[in-house]
Amino acid sequence: MARKAFAASDAEWAYHGEEYVRLGDVRLSPATHGLNYGTGVFEGIRAYWNESRGTLQVLKLREHYERFEKSCRILHIELPHTVDELCEITLEILKRNAPREDTYIRPLAYKAIESVGVNLRGDSELSIFTVPMGNYVELTGLRCAVSSWRRTADNAIPARTKCTGSYVNTALAVDAAHRAGYDDAIFLTQAGFVSEASAANIFLVRKGGLITPPATADILEGITRDAVMELAERELGMPTDKRDVGRTELYAADEVFLTGTGFQIAPVTEIDDRKVGTGEMGPIASRLQELYFKAARGENPDYADWTVPVEVAARTAR
Ligand SMILES: Cc1ncc(COP(=O)(O)O)c(C=O)c1O
Secondary structure, three states, X not given: OOOXXXXXXXXXXXXXXXXXXXXXXXXXXXXXHHHXXXXXXXXXXXXXXXXXXXXXXXXXXXXXXXXXXXXXXXXXXXXXXXXXXXXXXXHHHHHHHOOOOOEEEEEEEEEOOOOOOOOOOOOEXXXXXXXXXXXXXXXXXXXEEEOOOOOXXXXXXXXXXXXXXXXXHHHHHHHHHHHOOOOEEEXXXXXXXXXXXXOXXXXXXXXXXXXXXXXXXXXXXXXXXXXXXXXXXXXXXXXXXXXOOEHHHHHHOOEEEEEEOOOEEEEEEEEOXXXXXXXXXXXXXXXXXXXXXHHHOOOOHHHHHHEEEXXXXXXXXX
């Protein structure tokens, strides 16, 4: 099943070359190192439109830039800005673009030198752009398959960096899953334990408890994963057991759901042609989804610190 793709408009404001520019005015050489060798890192941040307040609520903004900075450090990418400055730049782009709909923010930092030769030396570039983004996947029940592609091991390409090159692994697995008629792929680690989905972390409900693979299962340590663990503990009194998960536990689970900025909270109702639980979205995923969206749209004062509001009532002239 084809997944929705969201296109960026050339007319939108972006940040590139340490200034605000129209996205369509940015040009990159085909010799750009990051393009040739995948030597870049990125983030995906969501801003939710809050109709009643006329604001965009930017979700977990600082957390995303803190992870971005760590990803950059691992790849020896020098950022021209602090985390605070990156947050400010992002808010300014949103103010300029003033989208009155759910929006995705894509910060990208990459090796910008235009020379042939694989290493991690040379100058870096930072770009930030936005695209409108509704639901990336269905939120009522996904059909998934365990992929024959294994998740890239952390000591091959660091799993906890959102490194552009490592998304070839993701693309191969998603492509194979879609061609076989599934919505998404679930990766196993080289050792055969459950890792994560294509671009989302995975949770299981078994015997009344919540389980997710540990940070050592070659996962990206998801910001939504942390948010969901917080909600489950605070609101449902369910602490999460972070432990190795065997493949067939997926088949035995009462509920399985995926979490991510793009995926949000997406229940999995079928894995490898076997129903998960009843084959319908389960009560835990359903409750967490409801709590998550309220917090993400800035509608639950208990989670006010999860989002930063941006007033977008007045749209600036283009
Ligand atoms: C490989 C991978 N795992 C997990 C996630 C979920 O991370 P987050 O919740 O921080 O978006 C993502 C990205 O969204 C991802 O690309």
